[in-house]
Amino acid sequence: xxxxxCDVAIxxxxxAGTAAAAYLTANGLSVVLLERQEVFSDLVRGExxxxxxxxxxxxxxxxxxxAVGGGWEIREWTQWDEVVxxxxxxxxxxxxxxxxxxxxxxxxxxxxxxxxxxxxEESGAEIVMGARDCEVDAGEEPIVRYRKDDEAxxxxxxIVLGATGTNCRVGRQVGLPMNTSVDHWGxxxxxxGLTDWPMDVQAMGTEGERNFMVFPQGDGMARLYLNYPxxxxxxxxxxxxxxxxxxxxxxxxxxxxxxxVYAAARPIGxxxxxxxxxxxxxxxxxxxxxxxxxxxxxxxxxxxxxGLSCALRDVRIVSDVLLxxxxxxPEAFLPYREERAFRMERLVFGASVIAxxxxxxxxxxxxxxxxxRALMDENPAAQVLGLLNMVPPEEVPEFGFSExxxxxxxxxxx
Amino acid sequence: xTTTQSLLTDSxxxxxxxxxxxxxxxxxxxxxxxxxxxxxxxxxxxxxxxxEAGYRVVVPDQRGFGExxxxxxxxxxxxxxxxxxxxxxxxxxGIGRAHLVGHDWGAAIAWMYAFLMPRRVDHLAVFSxxxxxxxxxxSIEQRKASWYxxxxxxxxxxxxxxxxxxxxxxxxxIGADGDHRRYLRELAKPGALTAALNWYRANRSPEAELRTxxxxxxxxxxxxxxxxxxxxxxxxxxxxxxxxxxxxxxRYERVEDAGHWIPLDRPELTTDLLRGFLGSQSSxxxxxxxxxx
Numbered sequence: 001x002x003x004x005x006c007d008v009a010i011x012x013x014x015x016a017g018t019a020a021a022a023y024l025t026a027n028g029l030s031v032v033l034l035e036r037q038e039v040f041s042d043l044v045r046g047e048x049x050x051x052x053x054x055x056x057x058x059x060x061x062x063x064x065x066x067a068v069g070g071g072w073e074i075r076e077w078t079q080w081d082e083v084v085x086x087x088x089x090x091x092x093x094x095x096x097x098x099x100x101x102x103x104x105x106x107x108x109x110x111x112x113x114x115x116x117x118x119x120x121e122e123s124g125a126e127i128v129m130g131a132r133d134c135e136v137d138a139g140e141e142p143i144v145r146y147r148k149d150d151e152a153x154x155x156x157x158x159i160v161l162g163a164t165g166t167n168c169r170v171g172r173q174v175g176l177p178m179n180t181s182v183d184h185w186g187x188x189x190x191x192x193g194l195t196d197w198p199m200d201v202q203a204m205g206t207e208g209e210r211n212f213m214v215f216p217q218g219d220g221m222a223r224l225y226l227n228y229p230x231x232x233x234x235x236x237x238x239x240x241x242x243x244x245x246x247x248x249x250x251x252x253x254x255x256x257x258x259x260x261v262y263a264a265a266r267p268i269g270x271x272x273x274x275x276x277x278x279x280x281x282x283x284x285x286x287x288x289x290x291x292x293x294x295x296x297x298x299x300x301x302x303x304x305x306x307g308l309s310c311a312l313r314d315v316r317i318v319s320d321v322l323l324x325x326x327x328x329x330p331e332a333f334l335p336y337r338e339e340r341a342f343r344m345e346r347l348v349f350g351a352s353v354i355a356x357x358x359x360x361x362x363x364x365x366x367x368x369x370x371x372x373r374a375l376m377d378e379n380p381a382a383q384v385l386g387l388l389n390m391v392p393p394e395e396v397p398e399f400g401f402s403e404x405x406x407x408x409x410x411x412x413x414x
Numbered sequence: 415x416t417t418t419q420s421l422l423t424d425s426x427x428x429x430x431x432x433x434x435x436x437x438x439x440x441x442x443x444x445x446x447x448x449x450x451x452x453x454x455x456x457x458x459x460x461x462x463x464x465x466e467a468g469y470r471v472v473v474p475d476q477r478g479f480g481e482x483x484x485x486x487x488x489x490x491x492x493x494x495x496x497x498x499x500x501x502x503x504x505x506x507x508g509i510g511r512a513h514l515v516g517h518d519w520g521a522a523i524a525w526m527y528a529f530l531m532p533r534r535v536d537h538l539a540v541f542s543x544x545x546x547x548x549x550x551x552x553s554i555e556q557r558k559a560s561w562y563x564x565x566x567x568x569x570x571x572x573x574x575x576x577x578x579x580x581x582x583x584x585x586x587x588i589g590a591d592g593d594h595r596r597y598l599r600e601l602a603k604p605g606a607l608t609a610a611l612n613w614y615r616a617n618r619s620p621e622a623e624l625r626t627x628x629x630x631x632x633x634x635x636x637x638x639x640x641x642x643x644x645x646x647x648x649x650x651x652x653x654x655x656x657x658x659x660x661x662x663x664x665r666y667e668r669v670e671d672a673g674h675w676i677p678l679d680r681p682e683l684t685t686d687l688l689r690g691f692l693g694s695q696s697s698x699x700x701x702x703x704x705x706x707x
């Protein structure tokens with residue numbers, strides 16, 4: 001068995017893991033990053049980085065790598081929806097919410113991970129692709145064991161960052177489990193050929209029993225998502241699933257009934273379905289020698305689209321503790337635990353409102369969305385929770401996070 | 415992870431910089447020169463076929479690009495300095511007379527090399543960019559098509575604008591052409607963008623554009639000019655108008671179904687054009703060195 005030592009062992013080479021490896025090595029720590037895949041491939045993950053997440057990427061110095069990997073600035077959101085005629089849909093300019101960051105980015109997740117990992121490697125990180133059977137032992141001297149090409153390897157690190165996303169693998173191994181709840185299901189497919197879809201414009205709206213999302217990635221490419229009720233789960237499995245998925249972008253809400261999507265899109269990756277799960281930590285995200293970051297530390301409903309931004313925020317806050325504190329005890333990470341608890345409280349609250357608005361289906365839900373939209377048109381302050389995917393959660397006005405506000409928004413009580 | 419895409423075989427210190435290059439095959443030497451924002455890798459599809467056709471193929475990363483040195487000052491990218499890099503490289507490799515092939519800025523270097531040092535040039539093949547004498551007096555249409563060249567002039571400002579919002583403007587200028595993904599990967603490296611833009615700053619300054627046409631010595635070598643109908647930045651007149659600067663045999667090829675990056679968009683055609691042209695004709699007589707009294 002091979003034994004190696006380092007300051008920081010990172011389990012999981014997603015956006016959080018690779019960004020942490022790049023930032024920590026650039027600041028002088030030794031890093032070993034373990035990734036299960038042999039090569040990064042499209043696993044159908046979140047591919048939308050909010051403007052506030054872009055600002056986090058800039059602070060970590062990985063914004064160029066994101067652009068190199070294919071990150072594309074989306075500038076406008078035209079709010080097509082079944083409750084508005086396509087020509088009347090309001091367009092929001094997303095480029096000015098966070099100074100210096102520009103609009104959100106549509107990113108090909110696996111290509112961006114590859115580019116950030118390459119940057120980390122150039123800064124001196126050891127990137128292990130194809131690391132299998134990772135096992136983490138927490139403790140003051142934590143250990144990660146894995147297998148690579150049938151060789152058993154043991155990594156002795158000063159600290160382990162668990163960044164396995166919604167696999168929650170490290171958390172389960174070290175006694176930091178999650179509570180889960182499923183609100184709806186979703187599916188995603190990366191496509192090319194959208195020559196008639198404006199690459200500056202994203203769509204996110206609801207029609208019938210589906211919530212549709214089009215996030216451009218430049219050059220006629222885009223990530224398409226559909227969200228739908230749990231009762232329709234598995235509708236995009238088996239033969240002809242991609243064809244059915246694309247055909248479901250024939251929507252009255254879109255200009256030309258969505259022809260520029262459903263008739264033009266050619267898949268360039270797999271189609272996958274997943275339950276939209278909210279993960280909330282049962283009793284913490286830090287233990288002796290182990291800190292969870294990114295989706296592994298807890299999520300809000302995917303419909304809000306802030307998973308990647310949160311991951312980068314986690315990396316910055318945890319890294320700053322690692323770079324400023326001499327002792328990496330659980331107490332040293334108190335600022336991270338507190339900030340994340342506050343952040344997730346707001347994001348989970350906001351995401352549940354957005355999910356209720358956009359991912360509940362049927363005539364009553366449509367009527368409610370129509371009412372809420374009218375209220376928002378009348379009083380822009382009612383859109384306050386929509387700010388959550390533009391500016392950092394702490395900058396969203398407090399009043400949006402009260403039950404009273406939400407009740408008024410949905411007019412469930414008079 | 416993606417391994418760096420490189421076919422480089424060696425590196426040499428000439429003219430004050432390190433020049434990395436490919437040197438492959440045996441036979442009459444052919445020097446392939448890339449342009450902006452490429453590297454030797456532009457010619458990846460031509461190198462082996464030319465080696466198999468019996469040539470010694472030499473392909474540098476020109477200064478400011480790829481693995482070669484990237485001086486940050488504009489003066490380091492004066493045309494004569496750039497040409498001297500290639501002179502120095504060929505001298506180091508013991509090459510006296512070579513076929514010269516250039517694309518984009520590489521074509522501009524090849525043109526200048528050919529009229530300044532006629533004895534060192536066997537055949538000249540230029541892609542996309544015509545003789546500097548034509549470009550010295552650009553038409554309104556050409557100025558419109560190459561607006562970005564003026565934009566690239568402002569040190570610091572153009573870097574900032576090209577990089578901001580995830581390199582959005584750069585992506586819009588390059589589009590999906592050439593090796594667009596690789597370009598960004600290369601230019602995002604420290605110092606790479608400024609070095610690359612300095613090619614324009616040193617040689618396409620607003621003052622230079624106002625200067626009247628200079629007298630250029632004639633190109634004596636047999637010359638093949640190639641232009642593609644899909645070129646967004648350079649007009650056909652730049653290439654066809656170059657004929658008057660060529661005293662040797664002139665051949666013009668207009669390529670359909672290709673954007674600016676002809677060697678990438680039509681790799682086999684490019685190779686075939688080169689194989690059919692190089693070594694096929696003889697130069698015009700060199701002017702007598704004796705001065706008439």
